[in-house]
Amino acid sequence: MPPEPPYYAVIFTSRRHPGDDGYAAMAERMAALAESQPGYLGADSVRGADGLGITVSYWRDESAIAAWKNNAEHLRAQTLGKERWYGAFDLRIARVEGAVHFTG
């Protein structure tokens, strides 16, 4: 997982429409593509039974996030996301300033 702060987080909170409609395959492809991007540090993703999902991805700096945002294949996925899959989403870019890890 990420190194010591500072680094950046993209917090993506979304509501999915019911049904798959190609979503799972695209989500898997985008996760793999993100991993191959320069400056990618890791990600956590959860979707609840009620359709609310949170994905947080971690990046070295803002330029890495901008490059990922503008990746051609990712841009096509973003368009499909708005057209097909998401009823609503919030995307936030945040600078991680402190981190604590606990293992029991």
Place this chain on the structure above:
Amino acid sequence: MPPEPPYYAVIFTSRRHPGDDGYAAMAERMAALAESQPGYLGADSVRGADGLGITVSYWRDESAIAAWKNNAEHLRAQTLGKERWYGAFDLRIARVEGAVHFTG
């Protein structure tokens, strides 16, 4: 939900032990207590079937986060969390610098 950036996010990613053991009631109580704190701006929380959970809470500034961290009832819950409920967690404090909202 939150106003325009900047504001702060607490990103809490956790792995739960199986079974409830008082967790659900405490989680509900802590969510209600957080809402009553000065500087609280909102939160999103999801836990997947595999035990991975992500909760992101939003706060006006770092002093609001510090006050919540040190709230007496919350401190007792944090101790129980380490003793009983969480196999591991990561807690990150991040400054939200940009936000986009989409409604389809």
